[in-house]
Amino acid sequence: MAQAQGLGKRYIKAFFKGFFVAVPVTVTFLDRVACVARVEGASMQPSLNPGGRQASDVVLLNQWSIRNYDVQRGDIVSLVSQIASCAIWCIIGEKEKKSFESVYRSPRNPEQKIIKRVIALEGDIIKTIGYKKKYVKVPHGHIWVEGDHHGHSFDSNAFGPVSLGLLHARATHILWPPQRWQKLQPMLPPERKPLQREQE
Numbered sequence: 701m702a703q704a705q706g707l708g709k710r711y712i713k714a715f716f717k718g719f720f721v722a723v724p725v726t727v728t729f730l731d732r733v734a735c736v737a738r739v740e741g742a743s744m745q746p747s748l749n750p751g752g753r754q755a756s757d758v759v760l761l762n763q764w765s766i767r768n769y770d771v772q773r774g775d776i777v778s779l780v781s782q783i784a785s786c787a788i789w790c791i792i793g794e795k796e797k798k799s800f801e802s803v804y805r806s807p808r809n810p811e812q813k814i815i816k817r818v819i820a821l822e823g824d825i826i827k828t829i830g831y832k833k834k835y836v837k838v839p840h841g842h843i844w845v846e847g848d849h850h851g852h853s854f855d856s857n858a859f860g861p862v863s864l865g866l867l868h869a870r871a872t873h874i875l876w877p878p879q880r881w882q883k884l885q886p887m888l889p890p891e892r893k894p895l896q897r898e899q900e
Contacts, residue, residue, distance in 0.1 A: 739757045816855050
């Protein structure tokens, strides 16, 4: 009996040692390397959530790959929604507010991320879709992002160029549902190519 108690104490001690090592390692991994996120809304259709409300895609967000702000045109990236929370109340009217709230459940929640496609990099000149200027030169340290479904996307056409500092991660794979599992390749729609590109 005493031997069983000693064995039980060793297992409990080993469990807690492992727990106190595993938790910080896991938190660091999720904060700095990669995480998994569910995509909500129609703004990235048909690339993400092609089935609408029936099923949400779950994507792998690679934070490590953008640690030096190394993004390219066509990448799907997640952004800190601070841009949405600041811009949504300043730019859109009361009518449009309700439609955006259905796409972004909590536009004032700074913890929430939005997911968009990189259309233009700093120095590029882009023809906008409904922005206050018809043509915009993307400033240094910024990118131009848009949703693939232009009629249902709150993106740079509403709030302008996005600071690279608001980048959170690059979406690299669709993990769920299983029939949609795939690697996400950078793809820039031909009609959304910048008019003039900065020398690479």
